[in-house]
Amino acid sequence: MASGSSGPNWPPIEGIISDLDGVVYRGNAAIVDAIQVFGAWQAAGLPFCFVTNNSTHTPQDVVRKLEGFGLSVAPKDVVTSAITAAELIRAKYPDLMRVFVIGAPSLVKAMADVGLEVTDRKPQAVVMGLDRQITHEKLRIAVEAILNGAAFIGTNPDLLLPTASGYEPGAGATITAVAAATQVKPVIVGKPEPHMIETALARLGTARGSTLLIGDQIQTDIQAGKRACLPTVLVTTGVPPREDPLLVPPDFIVSSLEEIGVRPAPVGSSRQRRA
Ligand SMILES: [Mg+2]
DSSP, X not given: OOOGGGSSOOOOBSEEEEOOBTTTEETTEEOHHHHHHHHHHHHTTOOEEEEESOXXXXXXXXXXXXXXXXXXXXXXXXXXXXXXXXXXXXXXXXXXXXXXXXXXXXXXXXXXXXXXXXXXXXXXXXXXXOOTXXXXXXXXXXXXXXXXXXXXXXXXOOOEEEOSSSEEEOXXXXXXXXXXXXXXXXXXXXXXXXHHHHHHHHHHTOOGGGEEEEESOIIIIIHHHHHTTOOEEEEOOSSOOOOOTTSOOOSEEESSGGGOOOOBOOTTOSSOOOO
C-alpha cells in the first residue's frame, strides 16, 4: 500500500480521534507500530484523543495500560462510553438526580463523578453497560423503572465481544433484552452514534474537517466518524473489512498507522485550539 506523499491525498490534519482495541492494542498485546506512531505524533505536537465503547475501564485504567506499552497520555486524552453517558445525562436531563446502573464499577464511578446518586430507589434514569455480575433482579429493577418513566441509556450497542477463548455477550445484548421487555428504545451513547466523537472534538478543540478518525471497524468507528463529519481511516488488522452496501465506507484504508500521511493544517485554521 502506498504511503506518505506518494500515496492517497491526505487532508491537512490538526488532530486525531482514535479507537483503542484493534488499533493501538489487541486485547492485552500492544500493536507496536501504532504505539510508535502515536509517540511520534505526540513528539510532533499533534493532539489526539482516544474513544472507546468499553465502559468497564476508567480513563485512568486506559492510561495505565498505555503506559505499560510505552505511551504516556493523560486521563483527559481518553473518552469512554461511561464518561460520555454521564456527560450526556447531565446535558440532556439537567434536573435528574437518581440513576440505576447495570454495569461495571467504572460506570458507577462515572455517574457519581458528575454528582448523580446511584440507587435502586425511584431512579429517574437507567444506565446500562457491560455487567459481568448481571442478575435477574437487576434486570427487574431496570425494567420496572423504565416502565415507570425512567430515561433509558445504553453505553454501547456491541452485541458480541471476542474473548481469549471465544465470545461473550456484549452490553448491547442485555440492553436489547430490556428494550424488548419494556418496548422502550434506549438512547445509545457509544459508536456508531457520534456522541463520543463530539466529546473528543470538544476536548481537542480542533476543526471537524481536519480531525482524522481512526478505527478498525466500519460498523462502529467509521460510521460514528462519518456521522460527526470527520475524515475517516480504517486500519486493517489482518481481518479483511466486511463489505456492507448499507454502511458508509471509510475515506482511507491502511494496513498500518505508519501509512497515514500527516501534514500540518495551516496555522489559524482551527477556530479555538485549546491552550
Ligand atoms: Mg476497535
